Amino acid sequence: MEAYQPQANIENSLKQKLQLFISCRKLKDLDIISKSDPFVEVYLKNDERSSWMLVGKTETIQNNLNPDFSTPIILDYFFEKTQDIRFEVYDQDPTRKEEQGMNTTKVANLLGAKNQTYYAPLLLSNGSKKNRGSIVVNTDAVKDSNKSVVISLECSKLKSKKEFFGLVSTNHPFLEIKRCRTREVTTDDIKNAIKVYTSPVLKPTLNPVFNLGEISLDKLCNNDIDLPLLFQVWSYRKSGKHRIYGTVQGSVRQMVDQVGVEHSIIKKQGNPYGTMTFSRFDYIEKPTMVDYLRSGWKISLSVAIDFTASNGELSESSSLHYINPNNPAKMTPYEEAIYNVGNILEPYDSDRMFPVFGFGAKPRFCGIQQVSHCFHLNGQENPEVEGVQGILEAYRNAMYGGIGLYGPTNFTPCLQAMTNFIKERLSMTEYHIMLYITDGAITDMKETIAEIVKASHLPMSIIIVGVGTANFSRMEDLDSDGQMLRDGYGNYASRDIVQFVEFNNYSSDISYLHEDVLREVPGQLVGYMMNNGIAPNPLTHEEY
Known part of the structure; x- marks a missing residue:
């Protein structure tokens, strides 16, 4: 006679948390003076009897028709269920949101896509076949942990950008972190790296200091401390056409051991555009709520x-x-x-x-x-x-x-x-x-x-x-x-x-x-x- 196994245990064994990173390409420009300010809402339906449920929303990116969103969407995937998922892309106006387009598919299609990178066209909810751009979804299985890193870094001697008949621009720097999909860094790996962090835009300076605070390893590198990361410094442009100073590449394991080491910020053609130094890169493992409840804390x-x-x-x-x-x-x-x-x-x-x-x-x-x-x-x-x-x-x-x-x-x-x-x-x-x-x-x-x-x-x-x-x-x-x-x-x-x-x-x-x-x-x-x-x-x- 087979041993009884509670349904909850069976369901938990088949449940997997997924992490979705979303991008859009060639969105239709819905603004007159500037470009659209897109964001994405994600809805899930677990079976035919269920209704659509909002499971997450990305940040809004200003003036960008090809946005890469850094806010991940986390959802539960059940192998035995047919789960439908819908991506609704909007342009954020001051008083309302305007539809850019949407795409409906199955969660299994996200996992079954080549390199788990799903490409699909966006369509209007009224069924119109007009081109509204496309959506790109990179899917990773989440490896849960309670580990994180605390990062602070500073850049020096960034090269100023000259614009408007030779006048020096204001150089508002900001930082992005992208993670590669595999440990083997190739040209395609770098090109298709997933954006996982965007800093606020700083006041004009050529020597910016970025205090990133605490970032979970789930989000930063999916708990793989040897996965290559790209630390990219940009100069903000209101038009959305930001200009890159360059990139520093390294994994969590490497950067933890290189605090205080000066790295050259390298642009695509190999020219240094300044330096980057990590003043702090602490690898920490946090206690859990259960640990505190066990030690006498009450809710x-x-x-x-x-x-x-x-x-x-x-x-x-x-x-x-x-x-x-x-x-x-x-x-x-x-x-x-x-x-x-x-x-x-x-x-x-x-x-x-x-x-x-x-x-x-x-x-x-x-x-x-x-x-x-x-x-x-x-x-x-x-x-x-x-x-x-x-x-x-x-x-x-x-x-x-x-x-x-x-x-x-x-x-x-x-x-x-x-x-x-x-x-x-x-x-x-x-x-x-x-x-x-x-x-x-x-x-x-x-x-x-x-x-x-x-x-x-x-x-x-x-x-x-x-x-x-x-x-x-x-x-x-x-x-x-x-x-x-x-x-x-x-x-x-x-x-x-x-x-x-x-x-x-x-x-x-x-x-x-x-x-x-x-x-x-x-x-x-x-x-x-x-x-x-x-x-x-x-x-x-x-x-x-």
């Missing part, structure tokens, strides 16, 4: 629920808070989000006691007749309830207790209440997750960003779940993937602490919600610990 969850009028009148069936009197057992969209997201996070909270707040309403059940932007949803002096069921009960009691939806939608008061609470408990080994459930119409964005920048120094992550069909672009701005949030005073967040998910994207396949809700929390937790020199040592965690 603490709090919840803030949006009761503003933008959710719709309570008596209207279109309201996101509507309770059907003919079927009161049916969950509202907010209850569905609380139930599904709460059950993902509840197991990580050791005591299952959650502080729960409401905002943007008149909580008459608390004896309050004025609009409150932070009130205890259970109506008690202590806002804690027990488990997800306690959250749902407090929600229903508030709805039946005569809550009045008002506004505006201010995130800051609940966030301040939570950060003050955390500051009082810094001596405890707790990491906090604050869950916001909202319809997305935030009104105090400037103040919220300032508060998130302050909160980035605390042991805290923020997960925002968007309910309904509103435009959530402002929420996505808070989820600062690729660059740190900056407040109105020029202060940057010390780390990314916000993760945004749109609940409706998982209506056909709720299984993917778990991964997306928790995608960034482990890295955020470890980032806080490392920023503060906290090691996951069970013998000494009392000292923290």
Whole structure:
């Protein structure tokens, strides 16, 4: 008799994470004065019964019809499933996105392409056969690890570019890192290298210093420290026709051993265009979230629920808070989000006691007749309830207790209440997750960003779940993937602490919600610990 093997184990054995690096070629120029500013959204459908789900988005590249995007798209590939994938290319305008073209294929076709480099034409969604350019997708299987490198480098004596009848140009330098596909470096290897990093553009200088910070080995070299890397220095041009100073080539293994060594920046024809010196190239292995949980750290969850009028009148069936009197057992969209997201996070909270707040309403059940932007949803002096069921009960009691939806939608008061609470408990080994459930119409964005920048120094992550069909672009701005949030005073967040998910994207396949809700929390937790020199040592965690 064969031994029983759980389906989850079978599925895990067949699952492989893929890393997609996307480029486009000969896009149609949709702008009048300048060139298009393209970006790509990637959607996945796991079977015929599922609907399309957004799995990732690249950065936007200005004025470029042949962009190479450095933001990788990570997705799960199941060998036994027929997975469809769709690439939608857009031109980012100031107030909207304009369709460039799209391509739909199967994930298996990405893996089966020659050298796992997939080329295909882009077509309009209306079926038009007009040429819209093409898409190029380089696919690598991800070799997971918790290793990374911290890189700082400086360039010297870059050759200035002369333009406009001999006048010296402004020479705004920036750095790109590309990785080759194989260890054997050939002309084709260098030509087809994948861009994995792009620095910000610096102010005019011929002696730039680049502090790249920490880059995971997954992204940099797919955990192959002998894979050749190309460090390329460019001079930025607003037209998108950037000019290269030259390239320094070397693997992670080589560069770790050559800190302080001066390298010539070589252009294609072999002429040096300056020098590059790595002042730091540290190879580090980080602990994991599990290491910290084993050493005594606990996860603490709090919840803030949006009761503003933008959710719709309570008596209207279109309201996101509507309770059907003919079927009161049916969950509202907010209850569905609380139930599904709460059950993902509840197991990580050791005591299952959650502080729960409401905002943007008149909580008459608390004896309050004025609009409150932070009130205890259970109506008690202590806002804690027990488990997800306690959250749902407090929600229903508030709805039946005569809550009045008002506004505006201010995130800051609940966030301040939570950060003050955390500051009082810094001596405890707790990491906090604050869950916001909202319809997305935030009104105090400037103040919220300032508060998130302050909160980035605390042991805290923020997960925002968007309910309904509103435009959530402002929420996505808070989820600062690729660059740190900056407040109105020029202060940057010390780390990314916000993760945004749109609940409706998982209506056909709720299984993917778990991964997306928790995608960034482990890295955020470890980032806080490392920023503060906290090691996951069970013998000494009392000292923290």
